[in-house]
Amino acid sequence: MTTIDTFSEGRKLRRATSGTPRTLTEGTLTEDRTQASQNPPKGAADSVQATAGKPAGLRTISRGTWLPYLVPVGLVLVWQVLSSTGLISDRIMPSPVAVVAAFWERLLSGELGRDVAVSGARALSGLLIGGSIGFLLGIANGVSKLSEQLTDTTLQMLRTIPHLAMIPLVILWFGIGEEAKLFLTSLGVLFPIYLNTYHGVKNVDRDLVEMGKIYGMSSWSLFRKVIFPGALPSIFVGLRYALGIMWLTLIVSESIAANSGIGYMANTAREFMMTEVVVLALVIYAVLGKLADVIARALERWALSWNAAYQA
Amino acid sequence: MPVSSYLHPTAMVWDAFELQERAYFPDGTEVRPIAEPPVLPKAPAGLRLRGVEKAFGDNRVLRGIDLDVPAGQFVAIVGKSGCGKSTLLRLLVGLDEPTGGEIDFIDDGGDRVAPDARIVFQEPRLLPWFSVADNVAVGLGDGVPKAFARREAELVLEEVQLSEKAKEWPAKLSGGQRQRVALARALVSRPGLLALDEPLGALDALTRISMQQLLTRVWRELGFTAVLVTHDVTEAVHLADRVIVLDEGQVTLDLAVPQPHPRHHGDPELALLEGRLLAAVLGES
The missing domain is CATH 1.10.3720.10 (MetI-like)
Structure with missing residues (x-):
């Protein structure tokens, strides 16, 4: 009984976590956490929190990590394309x-x-x-x-x-x-x-x-x-x-x-x-x-x- | 994960520069103290003031104060703003020099002893880059071996019920806790006299009441002489054996508070004393 309960809670949380903006996700998360912790078995509630916390954490880290590099990497790519197609001369700017x-x-x-x-x-x-x-x-x-x-x-x-x-x-x-x-x-x-x-x-x-x-x-x-x-x-x-x-x-x-x-x-x-x-x-x-x-x-x-x- | 404050550069790197910490024999071998003596509770120091005056230019803040405070007594000084109570306190702990009169520290028998006072201000004045324990250790002065200082600090932190915060940064503490650290720092060298300059003035009402209880307990356990400056008459009658009213640089009332400790808020006899004091402070006697 409790297992099923936990499972459904976990699913709901995971669904809430994916795709929504971060601030919103956190709001939903805390709300659901309180619901989860109101469930009688403590261990079960803890496991829900663990599964729920992880995707959100990963998302925050990865986004913060790659976003600053988006612009420089994009610029280098454009530069390479322009050089390869001959639009920029080698004597002015190398590829x-x-x-x-x-x-x-x-x-x-x-x-x-x-x-x-x-x-x-x-x-x-x-x-x-x-x-x-x-x-x-x-x-x-x-x-x-x-x-x-x-x-x-x-x-x-x-x-x-x-x-x-x-x-x-x-x-x-x-x-x-x-x-x-x-x-x-x-x-x-x-x-x-x-x-x-x-x-x-x-x-x-x-x-x-x-x-x-x-x-x-x-x-x-x-x-x-x-x-x-x-x-x-x-x-x-x-x-x-x-x-x-x-x-x-x-x-x-x-x-x-x-x-x-x-x-x-x-x-x-x-x-x-x-x-x-x-x-x-x-x-x-x-x-x-x-x-x-x-x-x-x-x-x-x-x-x-x-x-x-x-x-x- | 915060780095332990004991491993912090201000605590660690500078230890290499602790010049007085080690002593060396002439042949270069290090003198290691076998066991550092603990700081023993010292006898409380009383006060004898005779004709004490203080003027800043033409402004005579204190106009001849005569006062005897027996060793171990808890005295509160109350008065309106600008009555000279904080100035008097600064003279007692040697922060300023009186322009006239004499201030002596005395023992039980009335003989003069070396001045031995510490002060707690309204704001805690903790070093934010030192851990709580290292802040308390500042009270032991320079040249005290680190291990010994930390042990003493932890002992006195226990006294103010903050042992579990010994390794925290002051920024992590509440206002009341910071003030307790400041109190511990003042007490760690077991001074004969503790001066308190509106130490609870910046705290909220509830914290203030629990701090009053703590102050009373610490005073009774360690047995120092306490001089408290406050504008709060209720606080004065709850803490002190004796309340002195200061007005325009002179003592206008010297009132004993005989009620035994612990005292309770709402005690009618205290309320009566409080009324008398308030009238005196406001100049309605």
Whole structure:
């Protein structure tokens, strides 16, 4: 008797789940769940909930997963069709297949790995140097009035200069070696990290700072237990913004002068009219940029898991 | 699945920077305490105030307060907004310096002892990036070994009936629970005096009543001296042994509340006292 009951309930639920929009489905689902749980045997009701919950969950996950990729995949398909039919010339834009072939060829020869490694190392060292300076200045100016009065105005002034405008000067200073790229990348990431760290420290809840002082925290304790964690959400905003600038600066400085790296790869390819390699370089920049952002986001979610806004 | 707050970077990564946590012999070997001494209940500290004054510029907030609070007493200070009651409390816990007069902490025999006070504010002021237990451990001060601090924190959390929330983030708690964590943090070092600055002011009526009961129980079990600042006369007569009315920086009434604990809402004798107090606060005596 109960088995049949459960079965029919389950069928009804499954029917309700398929085909209807998500919000509606959920409404029906909870309604039916209450009905199901009113059935006498508890186990039976539970099994109904289990079968009912699964399809809805799968639908939500799969839709959220594939929908964002619909547009890019569609664009690539259209592009391939246009290239194959000859509507777009190879000399203007290579076909996606040609780009994939270029990728495969360079991957096998090891050139690609080397170029990506070189560019990645440049990006990271620039981020590390510029980021550390920006972070330390931000903390110092947020905490100390003297330091703020001494350096903040200067930094705010320098910040308004587009750092890429310094390229001619940088070439005069450092030539076209690694130092030039490192300097430009560091300079680029310094300001977003500085501004957001400074802003974060300035906005730490004064009541919490007072509390820390009441409980006898030393300045070091106060920094690591109250000020730094309080500024962290803002510092992460700065970091993610800096990552964007980091890639941008690197691309530009590698295009000016380099004998290795992705920018170099793209520029050499231009000389030989190898459009597919140029496009490959763009794709790699996009992938690296996205990767950096994904890592930063994951780090952010982990470090800020206390914050309701970052809880999964 | 939330990451355990004990494994969180603010709790974990920074532990590497816990400078005072370990001590080393000159030859580099680490000193390991065999067993950390538990924080023992300390004797309650009484108060002796003589001619205490506080002025902010020309504004004389406190105009000569004389007050003796025996160790272990529960005193409530009531008064209108701006009567100086919160200022007085901030002086007691050393958040501000008096511009005149003397504040001494005394023991049972009336001898001066070191100031030993903690304060609970109207808002809990918990660190949102620390677990409940780590927030309570803040009350033990710097340089306390982590394991010991957590054990003490869990003990005092039991006292405020929140042991099961030890590893939660404060954001997950209700307003009343957060205030209980703040209370636990103030009590974890077993202070001789606890100052309460309208600690229940932001809570709803029902939570407030259960918090009053909790406060009374904790006070009777741990035996500290309590100084409560409130604008709620009912709360004052339910919690305190003695209620002081402050008006324009001076004590205008000092009323004993002899009723034994636990007290019940609706007790006619308390209602009578309440009426007298209210009249005094409103200046209708």
